[in-house]
Amino acid sequence: MEIKNLILFFVEALVYFAFMVSLLHQRHRIGIGVFIIALGVMHFLETYLAAVFYVELPFGVLSPGSSVLFSGKLMMILLLYIKEDAATVRAPIYGLLAGNFMTVILAAILQYHETISVVPGRVVDLTFIDEMGWLMLWGTTLLYVDALAIILLYERLGRGRWMPMALRLFVSGAGVLTFDQLGFFAALNLLNDAPMSVLWGGWLAKMMAAALFALLTTAYLSFARLAAVPASSRPIADIFNDLTFRERYEDLLDRSGHDALTGVLDRSRLEFEGPRLLQASNAAGTVTSLLIVDADHFKAVNDAFGHLVGDQVLKEAAATLQDGLRAGDRVYRFGGEEFVILCEGLSHEGALARAEQIRLAVAERILRPDCAPVTVSIGVASTEHDGGTLNGLLSAADQRLYAAKHRGRNRVVGKESSDADIRPVDDFA
DSSP states (O other): OOHHHHHHHHHHHHHHHHHHHHHHHHHHHHHHHHHHHHHHHHHHHHHHHHHHHOOEETTTEEHHIIIIHHHHHHHHHHHHHHOOOOHHHHHHHHHHEEEEEEEEHHHHHHTOOOOOOSSTTOOOOOOOOOOOOOHHHHHHHHHHHHHHHHHHHHHHHTTTOOOOHHHHHHHOOOOOHHHHHHHHHHHHHHHHHHOOHOOOOOOOOHHHHHHHHHHHHHHHHHHHOOOTOOOSSSSHHHHHHTTTHHEEEEEHHHTTBBBTTTTTHHHHHHHHHHHHHHHHHHHHHHHEEEEEEETTTTHHHHHHHHHHHHHHHHHHHHHHHTTTTOOEEEEEEEEETTTEEEEOOOOOOHHHHEEEEEHHHHHOOBBBSSBOOEEEEEEEEHHHHSSSSHHHHHHHHHHHHHHEEEEEEEETTTTTGGGGGGGOOOOOO
């Protein structure tokens, strides 16, 4: 009986691998969705068998659902990554997780039905459905961790000294399946009081499955002329970000924190990033300077030429400000015609010089429809003179901006600066 079960174990693995690889190999003809759905519909059978269906092999007790089908699924996810990319492989991972969350929710609701018997001798076991839902959810959570881990481990093993593909696949699978066996057995032991023989027998079977699937996958890759698949040139952190949708989050954060008109960062980003940047600067003992830039007589531009012209002036001003920045400097639209620039590592004297360059550039590059230059007034503050908080820098820079306006506009004012320090171009006001 044990030998028969062992033979069936290998037959099940071969049938599973051949079927799933056929779907994956034909993905460009039939669509990748067929492969992904096949992975998903197998999950209930895997979990059901892992919960109640056990056989005895020469080396212990195991469930084909866990040892063959789940191990095969994990290798299929890795193979999908090898043939596609991290952005593609995350679809089945998150789809399974979402579907099994829904299974648990629906199982909880179904238990409130008043059921009737329609088929003689058959009574619905809602407790079993509920138990299966939780097992599926726990198994999918483990699968989520396993899938991330096997891909990252596979990449990590390819970054060091050269390792044969079969060994690389086996080590990746064996390491992750060991973790998975411990995690899934803990749930089985808690819910079904599974004996320790299930832990050891299942682990040995998964190691055997990992070896078998590694050899089969290597043979397939050789057949598909992908035997010498190199490690990805991307940093492992980038692959992890793709798998966890973090790059989507970063992109959303990046787009949502920009001013719609000018394209520069908006005030909410300043309020979020400013304190953190200053905290890091203070801890490192470096100086950070802040510039408030305000377009002179901007209301007159709107009144005389219309808001469309005013919007164009703001766009050109924002572009000019960005052109005058160093790498790492950040410009924010603070409100209306005011912009704030944060310059990490720039002293107060350096910030004054940078502000003067910006002031001259604006006057030279931006003209109103009547050919008069657009000018700006700039207030400058820095942590070396005005404290290490965002509010402190904004307050000091705002006072100096007001002083620049009071002295005739189109000028830069910093700490202890005077009219003699500034050489403004003619003010058109």
